[in-house]
Amino acid sequence: MHKKEAIVHLLEKYQSGRLSAEEKQLLERWYLASLKAQPFQIEEDTSFDTLRAEIWEAIMHNVHPNNPVVYVRPYRWLSAVASVVTTFFIAALGYWLFFLNNNAVYITKTAAVEEVKKVMLPDSSIVWLNAQSTIKYKKDFADGRNVILEGEGYFEVKKDPSSPFKIESGDIETQVLGTSFNIKAFPRERSVDVIVKSGKVKVGKRGEDRVYYLVANDHLSYQTSSQISVEKTAADDAVAWASGRLQFTEKNLKEIAAVLSRWYGKEIIIIGNNLDKCIYTAVFDQNVRLEEVLDIISSVNNLTVKYDKEGKRVQISGKGC
Structure with a gap:
């Protein structure tokens, strides 16, 4: 993918709300390289008018750094920009602003x-x-x-x-x-x-x-x-989770830990190569505390469960199955 195509692709992803944090940084670096100005953060809720004003101010500051920014009438905005930036930047900027001005919420x-x-x-x-x-x-x-x-x-x-x-x-x-x-x-x-x-x-x-x-x-x-x-x-x-249940049918401990980690928002670390061989079938109500779930699971195979002081990390260890 050529550079121009890559930038256009990122602009399309921004317009559709699918731009990752890493891609936002890449787009900002491209913006800086194009304007040689100070960066600004691309926020998801940035309005068209706000974004246009920020870009225009940055352009004018770059061209006339010692002069105050002078705003031109809206219908002359793109023609004014065309006189101070490269053809490539105009093409990409126009593409971006067109979509920002016409996109749905x-x-x-x-x-x-x-x-x-x-x-x-x-x-x-x-x-x-x-x-x-x-x-x-x-x-x-x-x-x-x-x-x-x-x-x-x-x-x-x-x-x-x-x-x-x-x-x-x-x-x-x-x-x-x-x-x-x-x-x-x-x-x-x-x-x-x-x-x-x-x-x-x-x-x-x-x-x-x-x-x-x-x-x-x-x-x-x-x-x-x-x-x-x-x-x-x-x-x-x-789909049992949609009905309020944590349901496991012949799942190993690693698979269960991944589900519990997402649901309870805790990091669960498994220590021991043989623990993946432990297979469980169980059903829990989603309102049950994590400690209760792990107490039941660990009692089956005599596993050891440790919690850190902050309550954000759980460690499971044992001989395995």
């Missing part, structure tokens, strides 16, 4: 630690967000039924044959007409899991032609190494 919903948040979408579809998960979509579905999911969400999509429902989660895009399914896509886990409870969904990697059609109890797993597998699973177990 993005709605963002996030579930906190130990919370399952129910979200009613503009088309009356419903999504349950698991702890530490976020969903973004344009107000009133301005550009169609499209959402961006980071984390885990259980969807019940209202049927509308004329308007497919699309979910972007990392590299994976899931498309449905009306069904219920679960998507898990936590960035740190570097994987995406799609499990269908009812109906039929189409799943594929963005930018590729190959797609997978999933039906009830199908489980598609995608790893960032581009490995995709599909197998049968118990969908009811996978």
Whole structure:
């Protein structure tokens, strides 16, 4: 990807609310290199007028650093800029401002630690967000039924044959007409899991032609190494969290620790190579304290559980299975 294409791509991601912290820094560095001015922070709620004023002031300061900033009439704004910056910067800046001035408002919903948040979408579809998960979509579905999911969400999509429902989660895009399914896509886990409870969904990697059609109890797993597998699973177990349960069916201690860590917002460290061999089947109410859950799990295989003084880190050790 050429430099110009890369910058335009970042501007598009900023407009859609998908710009990461690292990408924001990259965009700011590009801005500094273009203007040789002081940086300003790109905030998610920055208005068009505010952003335009900041950029214009920086440009004028760079061209006439000892003179006060003089503002020109709005219809002459871009022509004035054209006289003081490079052609490339004008092209990219104009592209950016065009989208900022014409974009729809993005709605963002996030579930906190130990919370399952129910979200009613503009088309009356419903999504349950698991702890530490976020969903973004344009107000009133301005550009169609499209959402961006980071984390885990259980969807019940209202049927509308004329308007497919699309979910972007990392590299994976899931498309449905009306069904219920679960998507898990936590960035740190570097994987995406799609499990269908009812109906039929189409799943594929963005930018590729190959797609997978999933039906009830199908489980598609995608790893960032581009490995995709599909197998049968118990969908009811996978979506138990949406009903207030922490449910584990033949899961090893590492898998259980990952779920508990997200739900309770604690770092859980497992010490011992053989502990991954310990397999558990259990169901807990989500209102139960972490200490109670770990007491029960540790008693099965005589494991040792230690908590740090701040209560943010838990260590599990033992001989294993």
